[in-house]
Amino acid sequence: MYPTHFIFLLFSLLIYAFPPPSTADYLIGVGSYDSTGPAAGVNMMGYANLQQNTAGIHFRLRARAFIVAESSGGPRIAFVNLDAGMASQLVTIKVLERLSKRFGKLYNEDNVAISGTHTHAGPGGYMQYVVYSVTSLGFIPQSFDAIVTAIEMSIVQAHQNLKPGSIAINTGDLDNAGVNRSPSAYLFNPPDERARYPRNVDTLMTLLKFVDGTSQRSIGAFTWFATHGTSMSKDNTLISGDNKGAAARFFEDWFTSTVTNSTIDSDLIEIETDEINVFINRATAIKATGGQPCGKTTSQAFKVRKRKSGFVGAFCQSNVGDVSPNVLGAFCSDSGLPCDFNHSSCHGDEQLCVGRGPGYPDEIKSTKIIAERQFLKAVELFTSAKEQLTGKIDYRHVYLNFTDIKVSLAGGKTASTCPAALGPGFAAGTTDGPGAFGFQQGDQKINEFWKLVRDSIKKPSDYQIDCQKPKSVLLSTGEMFIPYAWAPAIVPIQILRIGKLVILSVPGEFTTMSGRRLRESVKQTLISNSNGEFDNDTHIVIAGLTNTYSQYIATPEEYEQQRYEAASTLYGPHTLSAYIQEFNKLAESIVRGRKIITKGPPPPDLSSVQIKLLLDPSGESPPPGINFGDMKRDVSIPKSGSFSKGDKPIAVFWSPNPRYDLLSEGTYALVEMLQEKRWVASYDDDDFSLIFKWNVDNGSSNGFASLEWEVPDTASNGVYRFRHFGSFKRTIVSTIEYFTGASSAFTVS
Ligand SMILES: *[C@@H]1O[C@H](CO)[C@@H](O)[C@H](O)[C@H]1NC(C)=O
Ligand SMILES: *[C@@H]1O[C@H](CO)[C@@H](O)[C@H](O)[C@H]1NC(C)=O
Ligand SMILES: *[C@@H]1O[C@H](CO)[C@@H](O)[C@H](O)[C@H]1NC(C)=O
Ligand SMILES: *[C@@H]1O[C@H](CO)[C@@H](O)[C@H](O)[C@H]1NC(C)=O
Ligand SMILES: *[C@@H]1O[C@H](CO)[C@@H](O)[C@H](O)[C@H]1NC(C)=O
Numbered sequence: 001m002y003p004t005h006f007i008f009l010l011f012s013l014l015i016y017a018f019p020p021p022s023t024a025d026y027l028i029g030v031g032s033y034d035s036t037g038p039a040a041g042v043n044m045m046g047y048a049n050l051q052q053n054t055a056g057i058h059f060r061l062r063a064r065a066f067i068v069a070e071s072s073g074g075p076r077i078a079f080v081n082l083d084a085g086m087a088s089q090l091v092t093i094k095v096l097e098r099l100s101k102r103f104g105k106l107y108n109e110d111n112v113a114i115s116g117t118h119t120h121a122g123p124g125g126y127m128q129y130v131v132y133s134v135t136s137l138g139f140i141p142q143s144f145d146a147i148v149t150a151i152e153m154s155i156v157q158a159h160q161n162l163k164p165g166s167i168a169i170n171t172g173d174l175d176n177a178g179v180n181r182s183p184s185a186y187l188f189n190p191p192d193e194r195a196r197y198p199r200n201v202d203t204l205m206t207l208l209k210f211v212d213g214t215s216q217r218s219i220g221a222f223t224w225f226a227t228h229g230t231s232m233s234k235d236n237t238l239i240s241g242d243n244k245g246a247a248a249r250f251f252e253d254w255f256t257s258t259v260t261n262s263t264i265d266s267d268l269i270e271i272e273t274d275e276i277n278v279f280i281n282r283a284t285a286i287k288a289t290g291g292q293p294c295g296k297t298t299s300q301a302f303k304v305r306k307r308k309s310g311f312v313g314a315f316c317q318s319n320v321g322d323v324s325p326n327v328l329g330a331f332c333s334d335s336g337l338p339c340d341f342n343h344s345s346c347h348g349d350e351q352l353c354v355g356r357g358p359g360y361p362d363e364i365k366s367t368k369i370i371a372e373r374q375f376l377k378a379v380e381l382f383t384s385a386k387e388q389l390t391g392k393i394d395y396r397h398v399y400l401n402f403t404d405i406k407v408s409l410a411g412g413k414t415a416s417t418c419p420a421a422l423g424p425g426f427a428a429g430t431t432d433g434p435g436a437f438g439f440q441q442g443d444q445k446i447n448e449f450w451k452l453v454r455d456s457i458k459k460p461s462d463y464q465i466d467c468q469k470p471k472s473v474l475l476s477t478g479e480m481f482i483p484y485a486w487a488p489a490i491v492p493i494q495i496l497r498i499g500k501l502v503i504l505s506v507p508g509e510f511t512t513m514s515g516r517r518l519r520e521s522v523k524q525t526l527i528s529n530s531n532g533e534f535d536n537d538t539h540i541v542i543a544g545l546t547n548t549y550s551q552y553i554a555t556p557e558e559y560e561q562q563r564y565e566a567a568s569t570l571y572g573p574h575t576l577s578a579y580i581q582e583f584n585k586l587a588e589s590i591v592r593g594r595k596i597i598t599k600g601p602p603p604p605d606l607s608s609v610q611i612k613l614l615l616d617p618s619g620e621s622p623p624p625g626i627n628f629g630d631m632k633r634d635v636s637i638p639k640s641g642s643f644s645k646g647d648k649p650i651a652v653f654w655s656p657n658p659r660y661d662l663l664s665e666g667t668y669a670l671v672e673m674l675q676e677k678r679w680v681a682s683y684d685d686d687d688f689s690l691i692f693k694w695n696v697d698n699g700s701s702n703g704f705a706s707l708e709w710e711v712p713d714t715a716s717n718g719v720y721r722f723r724h725f726g727s728f729k730r731t732i733v734s735t736i737e738y739f740t741g742a743s744s745a746f747t748v749s
Contacts, residue, residue: 024164024213025390026498027069027076030220030312031157034665034686035083035150036060037123037143039239039658040694040703042614043136045085045127046120047234047433050135054123055237056693056706057668058364059249060686061122062241063147064314065154066210066220067162068393068498075393077496078112078158079503079543080151081222081314083241083248085229086116087507089488089548089603090128091147098152107155109547110397113496113505114151116545118317119229120433121240125614127549128606130486131422131477139610146662161310164213168385169501169539173203174377177243177370178227180512181324181355181431182441182565184342188557189513201323201512202226205374206541207381208389208501218259220312221251223378224541226320226512230432231357231367238691243325244315246371246688251313251378259311291622291629291654291741315374317544319506319515321552321565325370326355330431342561343440344431350440355431368688391499391533396586399600402550402571403478403489405578418467418572419478420487420550421460424450425567427474439474441563446472468572471562478570483611487570490603492547493579495522495586501539502526502590504583505546510553511565514576515542517555518583525584529591548603553579617657618732623702628726629741630654632704635722642747645713649722651743655705656728658694660736668692668726669707674719674745682720683709711748721745 036057044052061083069076092114099107125140126147127133136143180186180200187194194200205225211218229242241248330339330353332346339346339353346352357366405417424443429435437450446454454460460476477487494505504522519540526534552568559566559573569575589596622628633652643649658668667684669692674680683690693706707722722743727736 025166025388026164026393027072027162028165028167028210028219029067029158029161029163030065030210031154031161032062032064032312033150033153033157034060035063035147036239036662036664037146038140038662039668039692041657041659042123042125042140042143044120045122045124045132045136046229048135049234049433052234053237054239055695056239056691057685058121058238058240058691059245059688061119061239061245062248063150063154064248064312065151065158066222066312067155067158068167069162070393075395076106076111077393077395077498078107078155079222079496080112080114080154081316082114082116082147082151083119083245084116084122084126084147085118085120085124086545086549087114087547088127090605090607091126091144091151092547093603093605094148095151098148099155102156103159109492110494111395111496112155113494113503113543113546115316115505115543116549117229117241117244117315118320118545119240119242119245120234121229121232121236121238121242123239128610129488130480130484132549137613139612140614141612142659142662146664165219166211166213167389167498168209168211169206169387169389170209170381170385171204171206171539172377172381174205174225174373175199175203176327177225177373178323178325179327179329180322181326181330182322182558182563185554185558185561185563185566186322186513188560189555190557193513197516202319202515205377205381206539207378207385209382209385218255218311218382220314221378221382222314222316223374223381224316224318224543225374226318226323226515226544227325227370228320228323228432229317231325231363231370233363234433236363238693240367243367243370243374244317246367247315247374247378248313249686249688250371250375251315252311254375254379255311255313291627291739293737293739313378315378319510319512319542320544321509321511321514321554323512324355324430324432325366326357326432328356328358328360330355339431343442344563345440348440350428351434351436353431353434389499389501392497394497394590395495396589396596397492397494398582398586398596398598399490399492399602400582401490401601402575402578405582407574407577407581409574409577415574415577416467417574417578419464419476420489420570421464421468421471421473422475422477422570423468423471423562423567424474425562425564428564430564441567442561444470444472444562446474450474470560471567471572484606484609485604488548488550488603490601491550492603493582493586494547495583495590497590500534500537501541503541503543505543506553506579507546507548508550508553509544509565510542511555511558513555513558514553517576518542518580521580522583522587525587526591529588534591617659619730620656620703620728621730622654626654627739628654628656628728629724629739631741631743635743635746637746642749643711644749645711645715648708648710649746650706650708651722652704652706653724653741655694655703655724655726657703658726660729661727663725666725668705668724670723670725671709672721672723673716679721715748717749719745719747
């Protein structure tokens with residue numbers, strides 16, 4: 001026996017006797033489901049712009065989830081990253097109800113977190129408090145159901161996929177994906193505190209990499225990084241996950257194509273009457289097929305493209321309050337000069353001061369650039385992640401009545417939070433989306449006219465006016481209950497723990513410095529109460545906009561200036577101090593292994609009193625002599641005879657309102673490629689390069705869908721065509737009918 005063999009055998013024996021550190025420390029599952037809501041005529045959540053109604057899809061919205069359990073019967077947590085403006089109390093309540101029907105007590109308010117990405121380009125109407133559903137004309141069941149179902153399904157998938165696996169964590173700095181949009185407010189924070197940080201925004205990205213214990217292949221990755229979902233502007237009408245959603249799409253597609261080297265699954269939809277007449281060299285000889293029924297009666301027919309790898313990549317929001325993705329800064333749209341520093345206005349007009357993304361003036365390009373920066377940083381952290389998470393899974397959750405939390409301040413003083421209220425700086429909006437009522441950020445006075453308007457709705461109590469100082473109360477939302485509560489009073493806070501990772505679920509948007517104070521205080525509490533279980537290397541992550549939404553949380557110093565974030569800090573100057581105090585109680589109970597005794601008052605379920613003013617579409621028919629799915633305008637072939645990379649072929653189809661069926665996990669739009677004698681799905685409406693727009697012809701009731709494809713550099717040369725899918729009801733009581741149509745073929749070379 002050669003010595004090397006001997007050593008090898010000995011080595012093998014040693015491994016057998018003493019296996020390497022376990023690579024399956026937890027049970028892990030991931031899931032993902034389409035949450036795209038109504039793509040026509042529904043107000044978008046975020047900018048509160050009455051004119052900003054959906055009119056198509058840039059790419060789809062999703063709920064992406066992971067579950068981590070210590071063992072099959074042991075403690076577990078479920079975390080959902082939701083492509084939406086924010087979490088919603090009512091969504092959370094209904095998701096938990098559905099989970100309890102399926103799984104009993106396994107998933108509940110304590111161990112489930114639902115965190116919004118803060119895209120401002122998703123359909124609204126899924127929130128229960130009045131302030132958040134004014135511009136959507138109240139509650140919109142279709143928006144709501146799409147979101148609740150997607151979250152539920154993402155958790156169900158993750159649960160069904162639970163398998164032994166390991167988790168690696170990695171962190172790194174990304175310094176060109178966010179700027180502070182209220183730098184003058186940041187300067188109110190103490191100089192010695194500011195001096196401890198290189199920037200006025202947080203640049204840290206934290207990534208979790210989930211690895212299957214058997215195959216050693218990654219099944220998913222979640223990152224947290226703070227930057228607003230406002231790369232798409234307040235004039236955009238296309239549903240979009242904004243920079244976070246796009247980063248997720250890029251990451252998942254990268255993993256699918258590069259790491260697993262598998263292609264994206266393309267199941268052909270067979271259409272019986274579709275005769276393919278192949279003239280590769282004379283592509284235009286393949287004529288448009290015209291509108292025709294699909295012969296299928298469910299939206300299942302449209303599930304054409306599944307991303308085969310099953311890999312879930314999610315980009316989660318953090319302490320995003322004052323962080324804008326419009327990194328070129330804010331400028332006056334009349335003069336091109338920088339805006340007034342303290343008020344973000346241009347000679348007194350807040351509407352002229354608008355932030356610019358790196359792709360300015362192209363918002364889609366800005367979205368892509370900010371997404372790519374996050375995606376590339378995530379890839380870097382993903383491929384170099386080494387630190388393994390081990391140790392306990394744990395969680396704590398309480399509801400707090402923020403109306404009057406008693407807060408102990410430094411120097412033995414006490415103070416109280418207030419009923420919710422908004423100041424004039426809220427109405428001013430931000431440089432990402434200015435308001436419309438003539439207010440400026442930093443305004444602390446309200447003129448007689450607006451006082452009259454305010455008092456006609458609800459005069460704030462003297463207690464409230466005093467409590468909120470130095471904010472002037474423009475809307476005393478915490479004292480407004482007609483027709484139902486305008487703002488939340490009860491909000492949840494939650495801590496989730498995976499070994500040395502501690503996730504703080506916050507129900508709003510902490511500013512940069514607020515987030516730092518919260519993280520550091522909690523870290524200190526964990527370290528000082530533990531026997532080494534937590535130390536300086538413990539990772540603390542803030543999960544923003546989680547479980548419910550209560551707007552902003554500025555520091556007391558920032559609150560002095562009353563810019564947008566401070567004017568939207570609902571519960572008064574001591575809001576942040578109250579959060580820090582209450583989170584520290586949860587942190588202490590985690591370290592000391594104590595259960596929570598007082599779980600706090602549960603939030604109300606206001607589903608039965610919601611006002612719903614938006615009508616459903618009904619009774620549609622195409623123009624006389626035309627079928628839905630017929631071409632309104634076929635692809636116009638360029639003089640050269642074919643399209644090049646970067647060109648934008650467009651096809652327009654007669655099409656009813658897309659709200660009849662959201663085609664969840666399906667598509668309204670396809671670009672198909674001719675392969676042999678089959679049309680193979682190549683791009684769908686979840687792809688960044690393919691845009692589905694829906695509109696109504698001026699002065700008529702006939703809708704049409706425009707499919708626009710910007711031929712990507714990665715597209716293969718060949719013969720392509722557009723395919724459109726839709727559905728309609730002839731009358732309110734008719735059953736739903738599905739149709740499809742295809743454009744003429746065209747070549748890309
Ligand atoms: C990926 O697959 C293609 C086609 O099967 C092959 O040519 C290529 O070498 C593969 N790449 C890697 C990195 O495995
Ligand atoms: C902004 O306001 C601060 C105090 O609130 C003041 O010191 C500073 O001069 C102002 N800056 C500008 C550019 O107006
Ligand atoms: C929250 O606190 C306020 C003030 O103490 C009280 O009026 C209100 O009833 C409380 N709400 C709940 C649900 O406990
Ligand atoms: C703790 O970590 C921070 C940042 O990671 C570092 O600046 C500090 O020096 C560390 N403190 C100790 C006691 O190791
Ligand atoms: C619709 O028609 C009105 C009046 O003819 C015209 O002013 C407007 O620009 C048209 N809008 C579109 C989108 O074509």
